[in-house]
Amino acid sequence: MTGRGVLRGLLAAGAGALAARAVLRAVTSSPAAVALERTNHRGRTVTLAAGPALATAAASGAALGAGDVRLGAAALTVGLSAGAVGLYDDIAGQRPDQRSTKGFRGHLGALREGRVTSGLVKIAGIGVAGLAAAALAEKRPSVVDTLLSAGVIAGAANLANLFDLRPGRALKVGLATGAPLLLGPAGAVAAGTLGASAALLPDDLGERVMLGDGGANAMGALLGLAATRATGRAGRIALLAGIAGLTLASEKVSFTRVIEATPALRAVDEWGRRPAD
Numbered sequence: 110m111t112g113r114g115v116l117r118g119l120l121a122a123g124a125g126a127l128a129a130r131a132v133l134r135a136v137t138s139s140p141a142a143v144a145l146e147r148t149n150h151r152g153r154t155v156t157l158a159a160g161p162a163l164a165t166a167a168a169s170g171a172a173l174g175a176g177d178v179r180l181g182a183a184a185l186t187v188g189l190s191a192g193a194v195g196l197y198d199d200i201a202g203q204r205p206d207q208r209s210t211k212g213f214r215g216h217l218g219a220l221r222e223g224r225v226t227s228g229l230v231k232i233a234g235i236g237v238a239g240l241a242a243a244a245l246a247e248k249r250p251s252v253v254d255t256l257l258s259a260g261v262i263a264g265a266a267n268l269a270n271l272f273d274l275r276p277g278r279a280l281k282v283g284l285a286t287g288a289p290l291l292l293g294p295a296g297a298v299a300a301g302t303l304g305a306s307a308a309l310l311p312d313d314l315g316e317r318v319m320l321g322d323g324g325a326n327a328m329g330a331l332l333g334l335a336a337t338r339a340t341g342r343a344g345r346i347a348l349l350a351g352i353a354g355l356t357l358a359s360e361k362v363s364f365t366r367v368i369e370a371t372p373a374l375r376a377v378d379e380w381g382r383r384p385a386d
Contacts, residue, residue: 117174118297119300121297121300122170123304124169124174125167125304129304137156145160149319153316155318157319157321158318159309160192160320160322160324161192161323162309163327164196164323164324167301167302168184168187168188168189168192169185171188171302173297174298174300176297180245180338182245183241183242183243187239187242187262187334188327190237191331195323197231198230198231199321199323202228235267239263240255243262246338258334261345262330264349264352268352268356269282269328270325271364272325272364275365276313276316276382276383277314277381278368279325280307280310280328281310281378286332287299287306288303291303293335299335302328302331306328
């Protein structure tokens, strides 16, 4: 990154962090806050307010740092859209007729039975938003490159959500995988996303908030967008293959079990988290 790019990245990170705290306070103090309360894996009551806070702040910070109207529009499009459909799934997915349907294959199976699940709405919404963002971000768009970028963006959004099973885990994964992107051509886009993510990490680790699909999907989509700007066609193919492989593996293998069985991963995963009662 150039000196100007570094400054833009710092401004984007700061704006993302400040916006995340402001939106979190606004949502938790609003009349709708009760509808966002959930019980986490340890039986604690937490709020999904971190989802809209992260989606709004990360998208805004990323757009501010983009330095290009098209890339900024792409960041706003995919960040806000992924956050919105993710939050819809967080809320509508709690209905009794929706809760039993899990995973991509489960949602497709429900569609074959004539049922449109909230998860399928989310998948379709993120796919369309990813395609729109990819088309906006490409200065010389080609069908192949646009489709590859859209696949990376949508796949990264879904993959980030697969890690949101323990306090702080998805944010740690986002911060770790997003840090190298800070050096790329869309580093300030990543900076806005990471600034918002870092600002919410203490509350997530403290089991006061939960990202939910709305937050995790938005974070993953924005980092996916930044990654597509840092790679050519071969790099996007490699990214898409890796994302697809991990997503398919998640259908068979529990990421939580793998993490808990690997001492180094378990130590990082548990860092900063509240001790068990």
